Amino acid sequence: MSDLLKYFQTRQQEMVDFLTTLVNFETPTLDKVHVDKLGAFLEEQFRSLGASSVTRITQEKVGDMLLAKWNEDAPGKPIMFLIHIDTVWPIGTLAERPVKIDENGVLFGPGAVDMKGGITLAVWSIRGLVERGELPNRPIWILMTSDEEVGSIYSEKTIHDVAAKAGLVLVMEPATKEEALKTWRKGVGSYTVTVEGRPSHAGNAPEQGINAVIELAQQALKLNQLNDLKNGTSVSVTVFHGGSATNVIPAKATAEVDVRTLTEKDWNNIQQKIMDVTPFVPGAKVSVSPGHVRGPMEHN
């Protein structure tokens, strides 16, 4: 094992060439034809690296996904690499920003960090171990998806199903700025708070109105009190809309809220508090609807 680093250092140029090849495939998520070209290239790579099976999971709207397996009959739960081959960059970005390597030897190109660099590491880890005859005697899987940049909407179920069978999943997303491996992340949720009041003329009959902005302002302050930053919980009211005209008591107001927690326990606790709203202003109706919500992945 001790000479592994040295071994991979001797292959560095080949890895850089491989990464350059990957970046030179432009793969915006919703351009199936282009994404499938990179998928086909990687399928070939997996087969040439001796995968015992490569299963295609066909998709209509996005690129086909692949599940490649090595040593699939070996004992133990699989070690799985999770990669995605799509990027956020539209076709044509490459012409404007071709791959370049600066004077410090850092490679730049659309999608190089997220995550064609990660794909390079996964493929070359396997290639190196195969060439050295040191592939561990347990199943090694690569699950390749194609829709991460739109929220993994088509692959989410497959990821859940396949990853549940693995003993260890290495998500090949970029590391932190300090190049550390991420082994946990916070839960993230967004919520919309809507208040319905009653409109009325602010000059003639203000007392007949139910002021949705005043109600929502108090809800916002209450939400703000849920912050517990030292324990990793943040509750941020980030967008606030309300009212229709200067002389009308506002009948409607909405706010958006961003919530993050470190632990599952805080996550459940905070969700309950956010969803449980009692109006401050008599007659106001307050409702909360969750948007994109993903619970925390705690360190374990």
Ligand SMILES: [Zn+2]
């Ligand atoms: Zn990514």
